Amino acid sequence: MEAILLVEDNEMNRDMLSRRLSRKGxxxxxxxxxxxxxxxxxxxxxxxxxxxxxxxxxxxWEATRTLKQSAExxxxxxxxxxxxxxxxxEQKAREAGCDDFDTKPVDFTRLLNKIQAALAxxxxxxx
Amino acid sequence: xxxxxxxxxxxxxxxxxxxxxxxxxxxxxxxxxISTSAGRSRWLWLLFGAVAMGMGIWSMHFVGMLAFSLxxxxxxxxxxxxxxxxxxxxxxxxxxxxxxxxxxxLSQIFGGGILLAAGISAMHYIGMAAMIIDITYDPFWxxxxxxxxxxxxxxxxxxxxxxxxxxxxxxxxxxxxxxLIMGAAVVGMHYVGMAAAHFHLGEKARSASGIILDQxxxxxxxxxxxLFTLGLSLIGIYVSNRFTHKxxxxxxxxxxxxxxxxxxxELNDHLEELVEERTAELEHAKNEAIKANMIKSQFLANMSHxxxxxxxxxxxxxEMLIEEVEELNEPIxxxxxNKIRTAGxxxxxxxxxxxxxxxxxxxxxxxxxxxxxxxxxxxxIETTVRPLVEGNxxxxxxxxxxxxxxxxxxxxxxxxxxxxSNAGKFTHNGSVVLKVARQxxxxxxxxxxxxxxxxxxxxxxxxxxxxxxxxQADNSTTxxxxxxxxxxxxxxxxxxxxxxxxxxxxxxxxxxxxSCWIPASPLAANDASADQQTxxxxxxxxxxxDSVHILLIDDEPFNHQLMQRYLAKEGWTLAFAESGTKGxxxxxxxxxxxxxxxxxxxxxxxxxxxxxxxxxxxLQDIPVVIWSMTIDKQLGYTLGxxxxxxxxLQKDRLLxxxxxxxxxxxxxxxxxxxxxxxxxxxxxxxLEKEGYSAVQTGNGxxxxxxxxxxxxxxxxxxxxxxxxxxxxxxxxxVRKEEEWHNIPIVVITAKSITSEDREKLxxxxxxxxxxxxxxxLTVIKEIEQLIATAVERSE
Numbered sequence: 001m002e003a004i005l006l007v008e009d010n011e012m013n014r015d016m017l018s019r020r021l022s023r024k025g026x027x028x029x030x031x032x033x034x035x036x037x038x039x040x041x042x043x044x045x046x047x048x049x050x051x052x053x054x055x056x057x058x059x060x061w062e063a064t065r066t067l068k069q070s071a072e073x074x075x076x077x078x079x080x081x082x083x084x085x086x087x088x089x090e091q092k093a094r095e096a097g098c099d100d101f102d103t104k105p106v107d108f109t110r111l112l113n114k115i116q117a118a119l120a121x122x123x124x125x126x127x
Numbered sequence: 128x129x130x131x132x133x134x135x136x137x138x139x140x141x142x143x144x145x146x147x148x149x150x151x152x153x154x155x156x157x158x159x160x161i162s163t164s165a166g167r168s169r170w171l172w173l174l175f176g177a178v179a180m181g182m183g184i185w186s187m188h189f190v191g192m193l194a195f196s197l198x199x200x201x202x203x204x205x206x207x208x209x210x211x212x213x214x215x216x217x218x219x220x221x222x223x224x225x226x227x228x229x230x231x232x233l234s235q236i237f238g239g240g241i242l243l244a245a246g247i248s249a250m251h252y253i254g255m256a257a258m259i260i261d262i263t264y265d266p267f268w269x270x271x272x273x274x275x276x277x278x279x280x281x282x283x284x285x286x287x288x289x290x291x292x293x294x295x296x297x298x299x300x301x302x303x304x305x306x307l308i309m310g311a312a313v314v315g316m317h318y319v320g321m322a323a324a325h326f327h328l329g330e331k332a333r334s335a336s337g338i339i340l341d342q343x344x345x346x347x348x349x350x351x352x353x354l355f356t357l358g359l360s361l362i363g364i365y366v367s368n369r370f371t372h373k374x375x376x377x378x379x380x381x382x383x384x385x386x387x388x389x390x391x392x393e394l395n396d397h398l399e400e401l402v403e404e405r406t407a408e409l410e411h412a413k414n415e416a417i418k419a420n421m422i423k424s425q426f427l428a429n430m431s432h433x434x435x436x437x438x439x440x441x442x443x444x445x446e447m448l449i450e451e452v453e454e455l456n457e458p459i460x461x462x463x464x465n466k467i468r469t470a471g472x473x474x475x476x477x478x479x480x481x482x483x484x485x486x487x488x489x490x491x492x493x494x495x496x497x498x499x500x501x502x503x504x505x506x507x508i509e510t511t512v513r514p515l516v517e518g519n520x521x522x523x524x525x526x527x528x529x530x531x532x533x534x535x536x537x538x539x540x541x542x543x544x545x546x547x548s549n550a551g552k553f554t555h556n557g558s559v560v561l562k563v564a565r566q567x568x569x570x571x572x573x574x575x576x577x578x579x580x581x582x583x584x585x586x587x588x589x590x591x592x593x594x595x596x597x598x599q600a601d602n603s604t605t606x607x608x609x610x611x612x613x614x615x616x617x618x619x620x621x622x623x624x625x626x627x628x629x630x631x632x633x634x635x636x637x638x639x640x641x642s643c644w645i646p647a648s649p650l651a652a653n654d655a656s657a658d659q660q661t662x663x664x665x666x667x668x669x670x671x672x673d674s675v676h677i678l679l680i681d682d683e684p685f686n687h688q689l690m691q692r693y694l695a696k697e698g699w700t701l702a703f704a705e706s707g708t709k710g711x712x713x714x715x716x717x718x719x720x721x722x723x724x725x726x727x728x729x730x731x732x733x734x735x736x737x738x739x740x741x742x743x744x745x746l747q748d749i750p751v752v753i754w755s756m757t758i759d760k761q762l763g764y765t766l767g768x769x770x771x772x773x774x775x776l777q778k779d780r781l782l783x784x785x786x787x788x789x790x791x792x793x794x795x796x797x798x799x800x801x802x803x804x805x806x807x808x809x810x811x812x813x814l815e816k817e818g819y820s821a822v823q824t825g826n827g828x829x830x831x832x833x834x835x836x837x838x839x840x841x842x843x844x845x846x847x848x849x850x851x852x853x854x855x856x857x858x859x860x861v862r863k864e865e866e867w868h869n870i871p872i873v874v875i876t877a878k879s880i881t882s883e884d885r886e887k888l889x890x891x892x893x894x895x896x897x898x899x900x901x902x903x904l905t906v907i908k909e910i911e912q913l914i915a916t917a918v919e920r921s922e
Contacts, residue, residue, distance in 0.1 A: 010436055016443040023450070054432070083435035086428045086482070104439040105475055108446055 002119060003027040005046035007037035007063065008081075009055050013104075017050070020108060026115075034058030038066050041073050048118055053082040053093065061096040068097035077118040081106065132198075133326065139194030143187045143317070146353050148310030150183020153359065154219075155286060155302050155309075158226055176223045179359040181216030184247055184313055186352040188215075188254050191317045193349055197260070197326055207257035208348070211250045218246015226284045236288055240281030247276045247313065251320050261327040268323030272316050279312025398765065402734065405762050409734070413727055416756075427485055434478050442471040480613040484620075494624050496649055498533045501563060501574065508543050508561070516551035516559050521580075523547075527563040532574060533648040534625050542618040542629075546578040546641045549614065554582030554638065566644060573627065573646040585633040593631060594619040618643070623692060624685075625649065675702045675717040676789050680710030680736060681725035681754070686774075690723065693778050699789060707731030711739055714746050721788035723772075726755035734766060741767035750788045795914050798822050798840035800830045800857065801875075802849040810844060810875075813907060826850055827857030834861075840870060841914050845892070847876040847884075855884075858891045871913040875906070 004026045008014040018028040029044050031037035035057040041049060049067065053060035060080065067073040077100070080093040085103040093101050099121075100114050157176040164172055188211070225239030251272070255262060286305040445468040452460045505527045516523040532539075543561070550559045562577040585593070594616055619629050626646045633639035676699040679690050687703045694701055702717055704710035708731055714722060722740065726733030733755060740746045750769035760771055770784050797819045801807040804825075811821035822840065824830040826849040834840065843861070847854035854874060861867045874888065877898040888895065893913055896906060 010440070012440040013436065013443065016440055016447060020443065020447045023447070083432040083439065084428070085431055085435060104435045105442045105471065106439055108443070 001025065001027050002047040003029060003044065004115070005029045005031060005037065005040055005044065005049045007031045007034065007049065007055065007060065008052045009033055010052075017106065024112065032056075034060060034063035037063050038073075041067055041076060042070070045073075046076060048115060049076055049078045050081050050115075051078050051098065053080060053084055061092065064093070064096040064098050077121065079111075079114055079118055081111070133195045136194045136196065139190055140314075140318075143190035143194060144310055144314045146183060146190055146310075146356060147187040147313040148306050150180055150187065150356055151283060151309035151313070152303060152306030153183065153356075154180045154223070154283070155305055158223065158288070161223060162226075162228070173220065173223055175359070177216050177220035179356060180219035180223065181212065181250075182352050182359070183356040184219070185212045185215040185250060185254075186349060186356050187310075187313055188251055188317055189349045190353065191314070191321065192254065192258075195321060199260075202259040204257045204259060207253055211253040211257065212352075214246055214253060215250040218243050218250065221246070222280065222284060226288050236284045237281060239284050240277060243280035243284065244273070244277040247280065247316060248273050248320075251276075251317060255320070255324060258326075263325045263327065265323045265325065268319055272320035272323060275312060275316040275319055279309060279316060282312060283309045401762065401765075402738075405759060406732070406734065409727065409732060416727075423485075427482060431478060431482055435475075438471055438475055438478075442468055442475070445471060477613075480617060483617050484613050494535045494538065494649075496533055497536055498531055499536050501527060501530050501532055504532075504536065504540060504543075505561070505563060508540060508547065511544055512547040512551065515548050519551055519554060520556040521551055521554050522558045523551075524558065524560045526561070528565050528574075530565060530574070530647075532645070534645055535621075538621040538625065539645060542621050542643055543576055543578070545614045545618045546576070546629075546643065550578050550580035550582065550639070550641070554580040557581035557638070565647075568644055568646075571626075571646050572648075573644055576643045576645070578641045578643075579638065581638040584635045584637050584639055585631075586635050590631055590633055594629070623688070626688070628692070675700050675719045677721055677723060677785065678702045678704065678710065678714055678717060678719040679723045679754075680704045680707060680728075680733075681723070682706060682728040683725070686725070686754075689776065693776070693781055694785065697782065697785070699785070707733070707736035707739070710736055711743070711746070714740065714749065715743070718745075719749060721769075721785065722749055722751045723754050724751055724768075726753060734762065737763070737766045737768060752784055752788070795841040796820050796822060796838065797910065797914075798824065798830060798833065798843045800824050800827060800843065800849070800854070801846040802826055803846070806846075814910070819910075827852030827854060827860070830857060831860055834867065839867065841917060842910055843870055843872045844910075845872055845874050847874060847878050855887055858888060862891050869917060871917050873906075873910065873913065 004021055006014060006018055006021070006028055008017065008030070009032055014030050014032070018030050021028045029040055029046055031040050034055040037049070037051065037055070038058065040046075051060045051064055055063065058066070060082070064078050064080065067076065067078060078098045079100040079102060080096075080098040081102050081104060082089065082093065083104040084093075090101045099118055102111055102114055154176060157172060157179070161169060161172045161176060222239045222243035225235055225242070228235075283305075286309065445464050449461050449464045449468065452464060505525060509523070509525055513523055547559060547561060558581050560577070560579045562579070564575050564577070566573060566575045615629075622629050622643055622645065626649055627644045629641060629643045631639060631641050677690075677694060679687060679701060681687060681690075681703070682705050684705070687705075690703075691701060702713055702719065704713045707728060710722070710724070724733050724736060728736075733753065737751055737753070740749070740751055747767070751767065752770040752772060753763050753768045754772045754774065754776070756774045763771060769788070772781060772784060797814050799807055799810050799814070799821055801810065801823075802825050807823050807825070811823050814821040822833060822837075824833055827845075828851045830843070831852070845854045845857065852860075854876070858872060861870065861872070872892040874892050874895045875898060876895070878884070880895060880897070885895070894909060896909075
């Protein structure tokens with residue numbers, strides 16, 4: 001069972017998404033801010049991180065950069081999941097080092113496809 | 128020897144005084160004139176003055192003599208009488224000469240005075256000597272008369288000098304007063320002189336030899352002299368006044384010119400100030416606009432983010448619940464939850480639309496062009512729209528050609544989906560058809576996507592408002608059918624960005640037909656991401672054109688495309704410049720009919736460009752139409768702008784303004800001679816669309832009749848094979864007539880031209896065009912050129 005770390009400050013969205021992901025058979029670890037997200041990524045070693053961008057304490061861009069700069073966590077695929085959907089937002093997120101990008105409101109099927117792709121790419125990479 | 132005593136006639140004494148005063152006044156008046164004139168006129172004035180003064184003094188003297196009657200009759204020596212007149216005039220001349228100079232010192236006045244006094248005294252005593260009677264003089268009275276003459280002369284000269292200084296208030300009255308005093312002095316001298324004289328009846332009076340002038344003669348002489356003096360005085364005053372009047376008029380004019388000059392200079396200074404002020408204001412406005420735009424973008428980004436976050440929960444929970452409820456087999460609950468989800472998705476599409484339209488309005492919508500297969504696009508669209516269309520009980524039919532297209536896939540997809548989902552939305556239990564066909568428009572290869580429905584349709588008024596943002600055909604539709612009313616506005620803008628256009632035909636109750644035409648590959652000139660290179664390419668294209676109608680100077684490429692779309696259809700050629708400097712350069716090179724000018728541009732703003740255009744003699748006659756968001760009409764008119772258009776642009780107004788400045792061909796008549804009515808009609812309509820007036824005739828005979836009866840056409844379009852009179856005969860007939868010799872003839876025929884035919888026509892027609900070998904646009908262009916040359920030649 002793959003573990004997904006969901007970093008999301010909005011309680012409702014965190015609850016909704018973790019329940020939906022659980023229903024699809026993922027083990028979901030939830031973090032409320034960027035700092036917690038980094039800590040959990042290090043301690044729990046999830047298979048994938050779903051990262052919001054506007055987060056308290058440490059924002060999503062910073063958290064993504066930190067994860068991607070650390071040797072321990074840089075192999076973990078990060079999908080940025082954000083309500084920042086203006087032109088240029090994806091570019092900024094990619095510059096922070098994320099592997100993929102999707103916007104809210106979540107198109108769940110599309111998100112699942114991206115998760116699968118990222119996990120597949122990752123295992124391919126590891127193999 | 129007998130001593131005689133005389134007596135005075137008091138009336139004549141008074142008269143002598145009046146003569147003296149008039150003479151004095153005239154002299155005072157004249158001195159001013161003498162001093163201000165130069166050259167020949169100065170000498171004339173001097174002579175005139177001298178004669179007037181001399182005669183005046185002399186007249187006074189002899190009136191005085193007439194007033195004095197001796198008990199015996201006295202004869203006069205005529206030679207001496209004339210000598211006395213001469214002396215008076217010479218003395219006056221010298222005196223006037225002295226004081227008439229521009230600069231006169233006191234010593235000169237004094238010298239002049241002595242000379243004048245000597246003259247007057249000499250005149251008086253010569254006059255006395257002219258009396259043929261023995262006279263002895265009392266030395267005291269004699270001396271006194273000389274002193275009075277001296278004082279009177281100096282005073283007179285000084286006074287005249289004093290008046291010349293100009294700025295004397297009430298000069299006229301003072302001059303009269305001085306005349307009175309001077310007159311008195313001259314008279315005083317005379318009577319004192321007379322008092323010095325003692326008359327004796329002796330040898331001299333009795334012998335009375337020589338020329339005898341009796342009292343009667345004396346009276347004639349005096350009357351003549353006095354009249355002469357008075358006449359001269361009157362003329363002098365009249366002329367002097369007229370000159371003075373003219374002078375003052377001139378002076379007034381000069382003052383006015385000076386004042387005007389000053390006003391102009393002030394205005395000029397003010398204008399510069401105004402321009403500077405305006406420039407600063409514009410700079411400020413521009414900064415404000417940039418700031419406002421940034422704030423707006425930030426606001427939109429925030430709004431988008433804030434709206435998406437709760438929507439995420441709404442859509443996410445409803446989807447999750449739908450799944451759970453379906454597993455629990457609760458279809459009714461699932462249906463309700465589905466409504467929540469649909470509403471959420473609708474809300475999301477609204478947000479996306481609003482963001483889209485804001486980006487378009489701000490000119491920030493980018494186009495990403497890629498090549499793809501039409502088939503893939505159509506299939507993708509079908510998958511998306513089929514459930515939507517069929518949901519309303521409609522059938523969906525799709526017919527498409529094969530082929531590749533280079534366009535912005537996402538946007539084209541969005542356009543077609545929007546058109547089809549609209550069709551599905553407004554149609555119930557009917558049919559929706561998508562048909563894709565390859566079609567050229569204005570010689571550009573492309574595809575048309577037809578979307579036809581059998582729905583509620585629209586009225587002409589509704590169609591008019593259709594592509595305006597935030598307007599649905601009817602406000603009630605928003606309530607009934609939902610939507611922001613942005614969909615079509617966005618689709619139209621997207622389509623335009625790709626160089627295409629959406630058109631609509633519709634009738635209430637009978638459904639609608641939307642057609643969206645897109646070029647098969649982006650046109651160089653219509654490329655939304657038009658960069659320097661494409662602009663340069665376009666400029667080159669324009670360089671080859673014979674004449675450019677409109678030059679647009681605007682830094683925003685989007686406006687170039689917009690203008691291209693709006694104006695190119697009118698058959699006008701356009702040139703673009705993305706900066707002021709480039710604009711002026713192009714204007715000089717192309718000499719357009721009219722220049723459209725943006726104001727807010729980097730480096731050189733529109734006002735500066737306008738000033739530069741208007742101060743260039745080669746360009747100043749080209750009308751400039753300002754096209755800007757902020758318009759200061761006053762400043763614009765001051766700098767020489769002809770007209771103003773505001774952004775966003777209204778097409779009708781634009782065409783109206785452009786029509787005003789671009790000459791049409793209306794006054795050019797083209798005679799179409801073609802027996803096939805349909806072809807004839809088609810050609811005539813094409814010509815009329817281009818602005819020519821077309822006259823249709825069915826054969827050569829009718830054409831000749833028209834030309835003879837009505838008017839000479841500017842060009843003839845001729846078919847060859849026609850009944851009654853064919854084209855060959857017609858050409859022969861026309862060329863026979865001297866008057867019709869220069870009318871260009873263009874043969875358009877379906878007949879295959881043999882070398883024999885060619886020989887027959889050669890030299891008599893300008894051009895032979897095979898029907899179907901070329902398109903009408905080329906023909907029209909050729910016609911335009913031929914007419915232009917013919918008109919030039921006839922001029």
